[in-house]
Amino acid sequence: MPDPVIRPDTPLLEVEGVRTRYGMIEALRGVDLSVHAGEIVTLIGSNGAGKTTLLNTICGEPRAHSGTVRFAGQDITRLATDRIVRLGIAHSPEGRRIFSRMTVYENLQMGALIADPAHFQDDLRQVFTLFPRLEERREQRGGTLSGGEQQMLAIGRALMSRPRLLLLDEPSLGLAPLVVRQIFAAIQEINQRQGMTVFLVEQNAFHALRLAHRAYVLVNGLVTLSGPGSELLANPEIRAAYLEGGH
Amino acid sequence: MAYFLQQLINGLTLGAIYGLIAIGYTMVYGIIGMINFAHGEIYMIGAFLAITTYLVLGGAEMASVPLGLMAMLVVSMVFTAAYGWTVERLAYRPLRGSFRLAPLISAIGMSIALQNYVQITQGARVKSIQPIIQGGFEIYSQDGFGVQLSYLQIIIWLLTVGLMIAFTYLITSTSLGRQQRACEQDRKMAALVGVNVDRTISLTFVLGATLAAVAGLITTLYYGVIDFYVGFLAGMKAFTAAVLGGIGSLPGAMLGGLMIGLIEAFWSAYFTIEYKDVATFGILVLVLIFKPTGFLGKPEVEKV
Numbered sequence: 432m433p434d435p436v437i438r439p440d441t442p443l444l445e446v447e448g449v450r451t452r453y454g455m456i457e458a459l460r461g462v463d464l465s466v467h468a469g470e471i472v473t474l475i476g477s478n479g480a481g482k483t484t485l486l487n488t489i490c491g492e493p494r495a496h497s498g499t500v501r502f503a504g505q506d507i508t509r510l511a512t513d514r515i516v517r518l519g520i521a522h523s524p525e526g527r528r529i530f531s532r533m534t535v536y537e538n539l540q541m542g543a544l545i546a547d548p549a550h551f552q553d554d555l556r557q558v559f560t561l562f563p564r565l566e567e568r569r570e571q572r573g574g575t576l577s578g579g580e581q582q583m584l585a586i587g588r589a590l591m592s593r594p595r596l597l598l599l600d601e602p603s604l605g606l607a608p609l610v611v612r613q614i615f616a617a618i619q620e621i622n623q624r625q626g627m628t629v630f631l632v633e634q635n636a637f638h639a640l641r642l643a644h645r646a647y648v649l650v651n652g653l654v655t656l657s658g659p660g661s662e663l664l665a666n667p668e669i670r671a672a673y674l675e676g677g678h
Numbered sequence: 679m680a681y682f683l684q685q686l687i688n689g690l691t692l693g694a695i696y697g698l699i700a701i702g703y704t705m706v707y708g709i710i711g712m713i714n715f716a717h718g719e720i721y722m723i724g725a726f727l728a729i730t731t732y733l734v735l736g737g738a739e740m741a742s743v744p745l746g747l748m749a750m751l752v753v754s755m756v757f758t759a760a761y762g763w764t765v766e767r768l769a770y771r772p773l774r775g776s777f778r779l780a781p782l783i784s785a786i787g788m789s790i791a792l793q794n795y796v797q798i799t800q801g802a803r804v805k806s807i808q809p810i811i812q813g814g815f816e817i818y819s820q821d822g823f824g825v826q827l828s829y830l831q832i833i834i835w836l837l838t839v840g841l842m843i844a845f846t847y848l849i850t851s852t853s854l855g856r857q858q859r860a861c862e863q864d865r866k867m868a869a870l871v872g873v874n875v876d877r878t879i880s881l882t883f884v885l886g887a888t889l890a891a892v893a894g895l896i897t898t899l900y901y902g903v904i905d906f907y908v909g910f911l912a913g914m915k916a917f918t919a920a921v922l923g924g925i926g927s928l929p930g931a932m933l934g935g936l937m938i939g940l941i942e943a944f945w946s947a948y949f950t951i952e953y954k955d956v957a958t959f960g961i962l963v964l965v966l967i968f969k970p971t972g973f974l975g976k977p978e979v980e981k982v
Contacts, residue, residue: 512869528867541860545872
């Protein structure tokens with residue numbers, strides 16, 4: 432069970448009334464949520480609910496057409512993606528997006544682009560300790576890794592930038608149950624050991640809710656429910672909609 | 679045998695020029711997926727800048743030949759790079775995210791505009807310079823035919839090989855090169871790790887233009903004659919070289935350049951010189967039919 436969190440007054444990430452459109456279709460219809468420093472917050476929802484759109488909107492691509500996104504108190508709604516990232520948000524996106532023609536090592540170097548080079552060796556060691564598989568595959572091209580290894584690399588790459596907030600988009604997608612368990616264990620470890628704040632988007636509600644301090648449920652571009660992870664896990668509606676039929 | 683060797687030497691020199699231009703095509707294609715049809719004109723401007731520097735330095739009476747050459751090289755590289763940067767800024771960046779053909783049409787427009795700009799400001803007549811570097815060796819002789827290897831050709835080869843090594847190092851082993859490759863593979867993800875994508879695209883144009891400038895300088899020194907129209911044919915052939923080697927691939931562009939240079943030299947030597955361009959473009963057609971990814975091109979599909 433996750434420990435209770437001490438919350439400072441300002442959340443690290445604040446999403447307020449965010450609406451995002453693709454052409455005429457409104458994918459987010461006024462989303463409010465917040466993530467506090469040190470928390471794992473998860474957002475669950477079915478396919479097409481707008482989960483990925485929300486993460487992408489936080490990173491500035493696509494932009495919200497109304498509402499605000501604040502990071503550590505600063506309004507980042509209109510900033511360019513690379514500026515947002517430099518403030519301390521790392522994103523492990525949908526589909527992992529490994530640089531497939533670069534080696535594992537080069538992918539990690541890319542992750543460290545905005546970090547102080549003085550920390551590079553330490554950070555590399557930490558990532559390799561977390562995912563020993565990556566060290567074995569160090570000189571292999573990203574495109575030749577298995578799905579699970581690519582996911583490890585995507586998370587490792589995100590960590591290399593020494594972020595204050597880690598965004599994870601469906602890290603369990605398409606992975607074998609054993610690998611999924613490894614990935615979630617790693618996320619928990621990052622949170623507990625390094626105090627990393629994590630905002631996790633998942634369809635795999637069972638694992639995500641067990642891990643999360645707090646959770647939100649997104650339906651058709653709107654947050655319909657929120658509460659501590661364990662509470663949502665026990666909620667009969669959630670069980671019926673997202674959990675029945677297996678993990 | 680001697681004749682063959684001579685054509686080999688000439689072909690390699692010509693290939694160096696095409697290879698240097700072809701890198702600009704292949705890099706721009708790699709990063710934004712468009713054919714920069716104004717790149718031939720960038721090369722032509724590089725040649726004009728070299729000649730302008732030559733004249734400013736006093737022409738054939740320049741004080742020191744090595745220093746003069748160095749000045750021609752540097753001035754041409756720097757100012758041509760500025761042209762390359764400006765072209766991207768004016769003609770391509772505003773069209774990013776537009777439909778696919780838009781930047782292509784814009785590139786053709788830019789090509790015509792640059793040609794006319796040079797024609798108006800520099801005149802339509804050919805510009806020529808006297809040979810700056812003369813002499814060479816006779817490396818082999820047979821039946822009264824001596825194979826000539828000029829000092830200029832040696833300088834051209836050394837310069838080209840040196841640049842290719844420096845350039846390969848830049849792309850494969852520096853942070854700048856990694857950022858460039860990251861944008862090539864996945865622009866969105868590159869932005870997500872903090873790469874300034876617009877700046878990296880600009881840099882690509884600057885690098886391509888710099889190498890084209892060197893090709894322009896070499897042309898000026900080697901042939902001694904240029905006009906505002908040299909960019910068109912040379913550009914087309916360098917583009918053919920890039921396709922032949924596999925568009926998007928840097929070693930491919932170098933290899934393709936050498937191949938086109940050799941094909942042209944040997945065709946001119948053993949067949950009819952009038953049809954050398956037909957031979958070159960005929961090969962483009964054949965490559966596009968039988969091996970559309972070129973010799974070193976990567977197939978589009980990767981394991982996901």
